[in-house]
Amino acid sequence: MKKPYLRAFGGKEAATYPISEVRYRSDDGRTLEVDNCLTPLAAKQASALRALFDKRLMSRKPLDKSGVWRYREFLPAFKPFDAVVTMEEGNTTIFDMPQCARFCGMTSLLAKHQGLNPTGSFKDNGMTTAVTMAKKLGATMVACASTGNTSASMAAYAARAGMMSVVFIPDGQIAYGKLSQSLDYGALTIQIEGDFDKAMEIVEDLCNRGTIYLLNSINPFRIEGQKTIMIEMLHQLGWKAPDWVIVPGGNLGNSSSFGKAFDEMLRANFIKKAPKIAVIQAQGANPLYNSFISGDRTLKPVHANTRATAIKIGNPVSFDKAWFAVESTGGIVEQVSEEEIAIAKSKVGRDGVGSEPASATTIAGCRKLVEKGIIRKSDNAVCILTGHLLKDPDYTVEFHRDELYLDAQRTTTLSGTQRISTGGNGNKPVKLPADANKIMSFIDKWNSSK
Numbered sequence: 001m002k003k004p005y006l007r008a009f010g011g012k013e014a015a016t017y018p019i020s021e022v023r024y025r026s027d028d029g030r031t032l033e034v035d036n037c038l039t040p041l042a043a044k045q046a047s048a049l050r051a052l053f054d055k056r057l058m059s060r061k062p063l064d065k066s067g068v069w070r071y072r073e074f075l076p077a078f079k080p081f082d083a084v085v086t087m088e089e090g091n092t093t094i095f096d097m098p099q100c101a102r103f104c105g106m107t108s109l110l111a112k113h114q115g116l117n118p119t120g121s122f123k124d125n126g127m128t129t130a131v132t133m134a135k136k137l138g139a140t141m142v143a144c145a146s147t148g149n150t151s152a153s154m155a156a157y158a159a160r161a162g163m164m165s166v167v168f169i170p171d172g173q174i175a176y177g178k179l180s181q182s183l184d185y186g187a188l189t190i191q192i193e194g195d196f197d198k199a200m201e202i203v204e205d206l207c208n209r210g211t212i213y214l215l216n217s218i219n220p221f222r223i224e225g226q227k228t229i230m231i232e233m234l235h236q237l238g239w240k241a242p243d244w245v246i247v248p249g250g251n252l253g254n255s256s257s258f259g260k261a262f263d264e265m266l267r268a269n270f271i272k273k274a275p276k277i278a279v280i281q282a283q284g285a286n287p288l289y290n291s292f293i294s295g296d297r298t299l300k301p302v303h304a305n306t307r308a309t310a311i312k313i314g315n316p317v318s319f320d321k322a323w324f325a326v327e328s329t330g331g332i333v334e335q336v337s338e339e340e341i342a343i344a345k346s347k348v349g350r351d352g353v354g355s356e357p358a359s360a361t362t363i364a365g366c367r368k369l370v371e372k373g374i375i376r377k378s379d380n381a382v383c384i385l386t387g388h389l390l391k392d393p394d395y396t397v398e399f400h401r402d403e404l405y406l407d408a409q410r411t412t413t414l415s416g417t418q419r420i421s422t423g424g425n426g427n428k429p430v431k432l433p434a435d436a437n438k439i440m441s442f443i444d445k446w447n448s449s450k
């Protein structure tokens with residue numbers, strides 16, 4: 001059996017490099033991916049592997065308990081598995097979402113909540129693998145640029161592995177829940193003037209000088225771990241592929257990893273059919289959408305602006321890989337407005353689940369694609385909720401108070417165009433006197449108005 005290696009993504013004569021070589025791009029500037037050299041499985045082997053995954057659900061071994069490493073046959077680049085840094089990541093719930101289904105005009109709708117990970121976002125699926133590789137490569141210091149979740153996850157896993165971590169965040173543009181995490185986990189937290197795209201440029205430059213190991217999703221070992229989100233999803237669904245998987249698009253690492261997961265599982269004869277991938281971007285941060293609509297595959301960066309700060313990214317690193325994910329599965333790219341995101345987020349809350357704003361693009365996008373007749377009412381769709389509701393409490397409170405503005409600092413005009421409407425979905429807190437009778441009559445009135 002051939003051993004996994006790194007390969008430049010795209011291009012006819014793809015350059016290759018050994019796994020042990022620390023590099024983030026090919027000499028001609030392409031992103032890299034792991035070629036796992038997986039061999040096709042006979043039907044019997046595939047069903048034996050599925051049985052093994054089932055058996056591991058009962059195991060008490062750390063590797064089996066992790067929703068990433070449970071599927072390690074699809075992660076051969078990390079062999080031998082003796083340096084694994086795990087926090088039992090993955091294992092995230094798939095919820096039935098009746099309110100959201102009604103909102104989208106679907107018969108039913110599922111949501112896999114990656115916000116239920118140890119640090120509250122899907123980043124943990126890729127961070128366990130990338131920090132494990134950092135350890136194998138002998139790194140003692142790791143870094144990333146982040147809109148907040150990558151940094152939270154990296155800081156946590158680096159702390160577990162006994163490594164120093166340095167995070168670069170756009171000044172004043174990340175949610176407090178996320179900032180508090182990287183501080184608490186002990187990362188050197190550098191707020192830089194400029195946006196995420198600028199921070200990304202600087203951190204790549206610094207890491208290319210050596211000594212610091214880069215853990216953004218340009219790192220191909222992040223993508224490897226994030227693949228297991230889809231493997232776990234199919235496992236939870238009894239290996240029955242839904243018609244659609246709907247995912248938010250920012251730096252486009254997640255959508256890329258989903259495309260790679262399905263490609264590898266199909267090539268290995270492990271599944272017979274892949275879901276279509278729908279990538280949803282915020283209208284104010286939509287370079288993949290623009291490219292998809294125009295058919296022009298060259299990345300034209302945009303100056304990003306959205307209150308869904310997690311996806312406030314105008315120059316995504318994994319642009320080409322995301323194109324592959326969409327194209328190879330017969331999927332689609334859609335964009336949604338600030339108001340559509342905000343209202344969809346309130347619906348996720350009404351299902352008793354909740355998410356951070358970026359995750360709600362999936363519900364908003366699903367509704368739009370149903371309206372357009374691209375997703376059918378009776379289709380099976382799974383929305384990927386990428387981050388926990390408590391990551392960005394300011395957004396939620398501002399929304400329910402009807403005080404959500406596109407410009408979070410409100411340095412510009414407070415005129416109507418800047419306010420993001422609740423569409424009647426707000427749930428304002430009420431102030432009442434400390435008087436039981438008055439409170440009871442208020443509750444009665446509130447109840448009968450429902």
Ligand code: F0G
Binds near residue numbers: 148
């Ligand atoms: N949803 C959430 C909650 C995110 O934090 C991110 C990305 C995305 C969606 C988009 O995923 O980049 O793989 O397309 N956050 C990164 C960060 C960029 O720094 O935390 P993507």
